[in-house]
Amino acid sequence: MPRRRLAKFGLAAAIAAVMCTSVACSDDTHNAAANATTSSAAHSESPAAATSAEVVVQNLKFTPSSLTIAAGQTVTWRFADGSTAHNVMVDTTTSPTLTTGTWTHQFTQLGTFSYFCPLHPFMKASITVT
Numbered sequence: 001m002p003r004r005r006l007a008k009f010g011l012a013a014a015i016a017a018v019m020c021t022s023v024a025c026s027d028d029t030h031n032a033a034a035n036a037t038t039s040s041a042a043h044s045e046s047p048a049a050a051t052s053a054e055v056v057v058q059n060l061k062f063t064p065s066s067l068t069i070a071a072g073q074t075v076t077w078r079f080a081d082g083s084t085a086h087n088v089m090v091d092t093t094t095s096p097t098l099t100t101g102t103w104t105h106q107f108t109q110l111g112t113f114s115y116f117c118p119l120h121p122f123m124k125a126s127i128t129v130t
Helices: 002-022 027-034
Strands: 052-058 061-063 066-069 074-080 100-106 111-117 120-129
Touching: 052 066, 061 120
Parallel strands: 052 074, 066 120
Antiparallel strands: 052 061, 074 100, 111 120
16 A cells, blocks of 8 residues: 555656646746645646735836735835935835845735835835735
């Protein structure tokens, strides 16, 4: 009986490996194949629901200037404005002052949230959480 289970595991892993070789798969799919126990791992063609969004801080502005996300998602601000330092103030939370790197904030409540750069108050944008 244990040899049959081992054989099924080997077959499931082999099938999953072949499937991932014939189509583009993420490392998660390969990991799922390695952890298969009694059935083959299937490759999903539909993308996973996005759990984060990105805002680029560059050229003294936020891009995009408005964004709509689902409750529970995170937004990552990527600072890419050369030597010009920025930060982000959303609600009562303020990011560190950065010239490079990222800062992430999770939005759990519904509504529209305006944010800005306290160092450059004309830099304004908003996020709508649905």
